[in-house]
Amino acid sequence: SENAAVAQALLDNLVGRGLDPAVCRLFIIDGAKALSKAIRNTFGRDTPIQRCQVHKARNIAERLPKSLQAGVRKALRQAWELDDADKAEKLIRNLARRLERDAPGVSASILEGLDEILTVTRLGLPVELRRSLACTNIIENMNGTVRRVCRNVKRWQDAAMALRWTAAAMLEAAKGFRRLKAHKQLPSLRRALAAHQDRNAINHDLEQQAVAA
Structure with missing residues (x-):
């Protein structure tokens, strides 16, 4: 599938x-x-x-x-x-x-x-x-940040653009990471x-x- x-x-x-x-x-x-x-x-x-x-x-x-x-x-x-x-x-x-x-x-x-x-x-x-x-709670916050950042994009040009935005969102999420x-x-x-x-x-x-x- x-x-x-x-x-x-x-x-x-x-x-x-x-x-x-x-x-x-x-x-x-x-x-x-x-x-x-x-x-x-x-x-x-x-x-x-x-x-x-x-x-x-x-x-x-x-x-x-x-x-x-x-x-x-x-x-x-x-x-x-x-x-x-x-x-x-x-x-x-x-x-x-x-x-x-x-x-x-x-x-x-x-x-x-x-x-x-x-x-x-x-x-x-x-x-x-x-x-x-x-x-999976330990990554849910990061997933939420990725969704929040990427929703600003109205039109995705290609896969490379999606990867760049996802990477940027993950870097933003990393600022709030805490120890397990x-x-x-x-x-x-x-x-x-x-x-x-x-x-x-x-x-x-x-x-x-x-x-x-």
Whole structure:
């Protein structure tokens, strides 16, 4: 699709400018399937992707009757605050089952992308760092600045012009950047990503040995 092509082109451009696809990174996205697919195509099928929990909760709540919204939001928050990813997943699945009768479409939506909604928990990150990295809020302010600056343009001449204005807007947004609240815990993210990469390397070796046998 067009969205998939755009997402892939974006990542190809980043790699072409020096982003090493062999380095294990945590990608935090809003839930776009095309972007998730492009990330895995570029950086590997086991690349950690965290889907924004704020977007997820909002999308679910908007499809529910008001009488159910508060309870569902509370259940999701409880799941996301757990240190045990398996227990968190079980809680979310139980929530989906409870909604099967009253809101079957929402029940399916809760389970959609479940493998990506608990990534920061599966990585074993401290709870404070999980709260910062479990959503895209850390870039929403920059996105808002880009929209505010670029809305002054009435006619876009070409892609180069769009890039220049976007870059100018990002420089403007950078003036208001602040440290991540849990920035002192970032070394734990590096360790978790290294461990994740090592585990998957071992699993791939075992798979290849099994195929060869």
